[in-house]
Amino acid sequence: MSTTAKPTVKSYQNYINGQWVASSSGETFPVYDPSTEEVIAHVASATAADVDIAVKAARAAFDSGPWAQTTAQDRGRILFKIADKIRQNTAMLAELEARNCGKPIVEAEYDLADVATCFEYYGGLANKVTGHVNPVPANALSFTLREPMGVAAQIIPWNFPLLMAAWKLAPAIAAGCTCVLKPAEQTPLTAMELANWFEEVGLPPGVVNVVNGVGEVTGAALVAHPGVDKVAFTGSAAVGKIIVKSAADTLKRVTLELGGKSPNVFFADADWEAAVDGALFGVFINQGEVCSAGSRVLVEKKIYTKFVEAMTEKAKRIKLGPPLDRDTKMGPLVSKEQYDRVTSYLEIGKKEAKTAIGGGRAKAFAKGYYVEPTIFYDVQNSARIAREEIFGPVASVIPFENEAEAIRISNDTPYGLAAAVWTRDIYKAFRVVKSIRAGIVWVNHMQPTYVEAPWGGYKQSGFGRELGPWGLEEYLETKQVFVNLDETPIGWY
Ligand code: NAP
Ligand code: MG
Numbered sequence: 323m324s325t326t327a328k329p330t331v332k333s334y335q336n337y338i339n340g341q342w343v344a345s346s347s348g349e350t351f352p353v354y355d356p357s358t359e360e361v362i363a364h365v366a367s368a369t370a371a372d373v374d375i376a377v378k379a380a381r382a383a384f385d386s387g388p389w390a391q392t393t394a395q396d397r398g399r400i401l402f403k404i405a406d407k408i409r410q411n412t413a414m415l416a417e418l419e420a421r422n423c424g425k426p427i428v429e430a431e432y433d434l435a436d437v438a439t440c441f442e443y444y445g446g447l448a449n450k451v452t453g454h455v456n457p458v459p460a461n462a463l464s465f466t467l468r469e470p471m472g473v474a475a476q477i478i479p480w481n482f483p484l485l486m487a488a489w490k491l492a493p494a495i496a497a498g499c500t501c502v503l504k505p506a507e508q509t510p511l512t513a514m515e516l517a518n519w520f521e522e523v524g525l526p527p528g529v530v531n532v533v534n535g536v537g538e539v540t541g542a543a544l545v546a547h548p549g550v551d552k553v554a555f556t557g558s559a560a561v562g563k564i565i566v567k568s569a570a571d572t573l574k575r576v577t578l579e580l581g582g583k584s585p586n587v588f589f590a591d592a593d594w595e596a597a598v599d600g601a602l603f604g605v606f607i608n609q610g611e612v613c614s615a616g617s618r619v620l621v622e623k624k625i626y627t628k629f630v631e632a633m634t635e636k637a638k639r640i641k642l643g644p645p646l647d648r649d650t651k652m653g654p655l656v657s658k659e660q661y662d663r664v665t666s667y668l669e670i671g672k673k674e675a676k677t678a679i680g681g682g683r684a685k686a687f688a689k690g691y692y693v694e695p696t697i698f699y700d701v702q703n704s705a706r707i708a709r710e711e712i713f714g715p716v717a718s719v720i721p722f723e724n725e726a727e728a729i730r731i732s733n734d735t736p737y738g739l740a741a742a743v744w745t746r747d748i749y750k751a752f753r754v755v756k757s758i759r760a761g762i763v764w765v766n767h768m769q770p771t772y773v774e775a776p777w778g779g780y781k782q783s784g785f786g787r788e789l790g791p792w793g794l795e796e797y798l799e800t801k802q803v804f805v806n807l808d809e810t811p812i813g814w815y
Contacts (some may be wrong), residue, residue: 331361331362331363331364332362332363332364332511333350333363333364333365333366334363334364334365334366334510334511334514334534335366336366336368336372336376336531336532336533336534337514337517337520337530337531337532337533338372338375338376338379338531338532338533339375339376339379339383339527339528339531340520340521340526340527340528341527343366343372344366345366345367345368345369345372345535346369346371346372347367347369349366349367349369350364350365350366350367351364351365351367351507351534351535351536352364353365353422353508353509353510353511354422354508354657355421355422355424356423356424356653356654356655356656356657356661356690356691357421357424357644357645357653357654357689357690357691357692358689358690359658359689359690359691362421362422362511363422363511365510365511365514365534366534367534367535367536367539367540368504368533368534368535368539368540369535369539369540369543370539370540370543372533372540373502373533373540373543373544373547374543374547376502376531376533376544377473377475377502377544377547377549377550378549379527379528379531380473380500380501380502380528380529380531380549381473381500381549382528383500383526383527383528383529384470384472384473384499384500387526387527387528387529388526389498389500389526389528389529390498392498393449394448394449394451394496394498395448395449396524397448397495397496397498398444398445398446398447398448398449398496399445399524400445400495400523400524400525401441401442401444401445401448401492401495401496402441402442402445403522403523403524404441404492404516404519404523405438405439405441405442405445407516407519407522407523408434408437408438408441408516409438411515412431412434412435412438414515415430415434415437415484415512415515416430416431416433416434417430417646418511418512418515419433419434419483419484419509419511419512420645420646420653421645421646422483422508422509422511422512423480423481423483423508423509423656424609424645424653424654424655424656424690424691425608425609425611425645425653426643426645426647426650426651426652426653427645427646427647427648427650428648428650429607429608430645433482433484433485434484436485436488436771436773437484437485437487437488439773440485440488440489440492440773440789441488441492443492443773443774444492444493444495444496444793444794445492445496447493447496447791447794448495448496448497451468451496451497451794451798452468453465453466453467453468454466456802458804460806460808461806461807461808462804462805462806462807462808463803463804463805463807464802464803464804464805465802465803466800466801466802466803467800467801467803468798468799468800468801469498469798469799469800469801470497470498470499470797470798470799471497471499471551471552471575471796471797471798471799472499472500472550472551472552473499473500473501473502473549473550473551473552474490474494474499474500474501474502474550474551474552474553474554474797475501475502475504475544475545475547475550475552475553475554475574476490476491476494476501476502476503476504476553476554476555477503477504477537477541477544477545477553477554477555477556477557477565478490478503478504478505478506478555478556478557479506479556479557479558479613480505480506480508480509480611480656480657481608481611481612481613481656481713482608483505483506483509483510483511483512483513484512484513484516486556487503487505487512487513487516489556489777489788489789489793490503490554490556490788491503491530493788493793493794493796493797494554494797495525495529495530496794496797497794497797497798499551499552499797500528500529500530501529501530501531502531502532502533502544502550503530503531503532503533504532504533504534504535504537504540504541504544505532505534506557507534507535507536507537508656508657509656510532510534513532514532514534517530517532537557537561541561542564542568545565545568545569545574546568546571548572550572550574551574551575552574552575552576552577552796552797553565553569553574553575553576553577554576554577554786554796555576555577555578555579556578556579556580556613557579557580558580558581558711559580559581559711559736559737559782559783559784562578562580562784565578566578575796576785576786577778577784577785577786577787577788577796578779578784578785578786579613579777579778579779579783579784579786579788580613580737580739580779580782580783580784581613581711581713581737581739581783582613582614582615582617582711582737582738582739582740582760582779582783583617583618583708583709583710583711583735583737584614584615584616584617584618584737584739584740584741584742584760585616585618585620585728585731585732585735585741585742585758586600586601586604586605586616586618586619586620586741586742586744586768587620587722587728587732587741587742587743587744587754588601588619588620588621588622588625588629588744589622589725589728589743589744589745589747589750590622590624590625591745591746591747592744592745592746592766593744593746593766594632596744596766597629597744598629598632598633598636599636600616600742600744600766600767600768601616601619601629601633601717602633602636602637602640602695602717603768603769604616604619604742604768604769605617605619605715605716605717606637606640606651606652606695606715606717607769609652609653609654609655609656609693609714609715610695610712610713610714610715610716611655611656611660611713611714612769613739613740613783614739614740614762614768614769614771615713616717616740616742616768616769617711617712617716617717617718618701618703618708618718618720618731618732618735619633619717619718619719619720620719620720620721620722620728620731620732621719621720621721621722622721622722622723622724622728623721623722623723626719626721629719630678630697630699630719633678633697633717633719634678634679634697637678637679637680637695637697638679640652640695642684642686642687642692642694642695644690652695652715653692654687654690654691654692654693655691655692655693655714656691657691658691660691660713660714661691661693663712663713663714664693664712664713664714664715664716665682665683665693667706667707667710667712667714667716668680668681668682668693668696668716670706670707671696671698671701671705671707671716671718672698674698674701674702674705674706674707675698675699675700675701675702675705675707675718676698676699676700677696677697677698678697678698678699678719679694679695679696679697680693680694680695680696680697680715680716681694681696682694693714693715694715695715695717696715696716696717697717697719698716698717698718698719699719700719700721701718701719701720702720703720703731703734705718708720709735709736711737725750725753725754728754729754729757729758732754732757732758733757733758733759735781736781736782737779737781737782737783738759738760738761738779738780738781738782738783739760739761739762739778739779739780739783739784740760740761740762740763740764740768741758741760741762741763741764742763742764742765742766742767742768743755743758743763743764743765743766744765744766745765745766751765751766759780759781760779760780760783761776761777761778761779761780761783761787762777771789772789773789773790774789774790775789775790776788776789776790776792776793777789777793778792
């Protein structure tokens with residue numbers, strides 16, 4: 323059943339130094355429901371001047387506020403309280419997320435469970451950060467302190483809005499950093515709802531600020547600001563490169579989670595049903611708007627024709643529909659811009675390869691940015707649809723002759739975020755795992771991601787790791803303390 327009641331159009335301000343504030347320019351921007359193309363909210367655009375106030379607030383909170391006096395236990399408790407708020411409000415947040423970014427409500431509920439788990443994980447990890455005693459060959463005590471990196475600028479995309487916010491905020495808070503978060507302009511709503519609870523859970527003013535606006539203005543001002551110590555970015559490789567250049571001026575620490583063109587590799591001996599399912603799930607979950615989407619489906623020639631047919635048959639059953647319908651498996655793309663981008667790739671694909679299914683707008687819908695799940699086959703790995711990240715429900719199926727060729731094609735990409743291999747042969751699986759240059763390789767699965775395990779890319783998929791203890795490390799500096807225990811003067815001069 324879809325919800326038919328029209329939601330009220332809400333207005334949101336920016337959350338700076340513990341206050342909700344309008345933009346200094348007075349400007350706002352509209353936020354849409356991509357299934358109806360209607361405006362569902364107005365959000366204040368943060369100017370460079372607003373960003374400056376937010377960074378200064380985060381700076382003051384880090385340098386001289388009560389935050390510096392909090393214990394790791396205190397910070398852990400705050401993170402658990404945030405998780406509780408999320409669990410208590412999952413229905414509201416999941417609906418808002420689905421409505422704003424177009425993802426099926428059932429998937430939004432999974433995301434929300436992951437959001438709460440992420441805050442709980444880092445709540446538990448906060449007081450497990452320890453230093454080290456260093457065995458220096460001197461009558462001295464050398465040890466390390468792990469200290470928060472400072473003010474973190476955190477810029478996130480629209481495909482998993484609140485989850486990406488959690489991946490950024492939770493480890494930063496655990497570490498004792500202060501934050502200025504910039505959600506994607508398309509999907510800021512759940513992060514703004516989250517900010518509603520910051521004061522109540524005990525975050526002092528300035529510790530977490532949320533500023534909204536377009537990347538080129540709000541995001542760029544944040545990255546360039548000399549008061550920022552660290553930039554954590556998730557988004558496209560193109561913007562990642564701009565960010566690294568800008569951050570270089572003040573040598574900020576940078577971590578980047580960028581895109582991919584991930585291979586999902588199927589050998590002839592793979593479990594058939596699981597493999598066909600895995601090929602579809604790998605690329606069509608979340609409308610294909612997934613950085614680790616298995617958008618290159620590599621299939622051994624022995625099973626190639628049958629596999630493409632089976633994928634196609636099953637893809638016909640993928641139910642497109644409004645995000646709030648519980649049986650919807652694929653909603654609209656997030657925005658008009660993304661719809662135009664993906665459909666332009668569909669035109670390119672129809673020229674570069676053969677079309678098994680899809681290839682255009684889903685015609686059952688008069689409104690909304692719905693695109694058919696599309697499978698192109700006989701794709702050359704040199705084709706644009708095999709090289710460029712489409713970030714939509716588009717599979718490029720590529721045949722391969724043998725294991726060596728599968729590995730060669732898998733690695734023939736500028737990206738290295740993820741890969742998967744399907745086979746019943748454990749020796750072959752491990753040879754492929756070791757040969758593929760990517761931050762994660764799944765065997766006989768694709769996409770599950772857990773907060774306990776690291777996430778991040780090789781090559782142009784970025785650097786640094788999120789999640790697990792690795793994610794916390796990225797917000798910590800290491801200070802060595804050397805305590806001389808030898809009372810005799812140095813006696814050098
Ligand atoms: P995007 O255009 O790179 O934007 C990402 C974020 O950066 C948005 O908040 C955006 O702001 C902001 N931004 C844009 N230009 C900027 C600039 N010059 N300076 C500072 N910030 C700037 O990516 P997207 O279109 O939102 O998301 C899709 C991309 O993200 C895909 O390429 C995908 O692979 C990648 N992604 C990667 C991961 C991962 O974990 N590796 C996860 C999700 C997505 P506005 O959009 O508000 O203007
Ligand atoms: Mg953008």
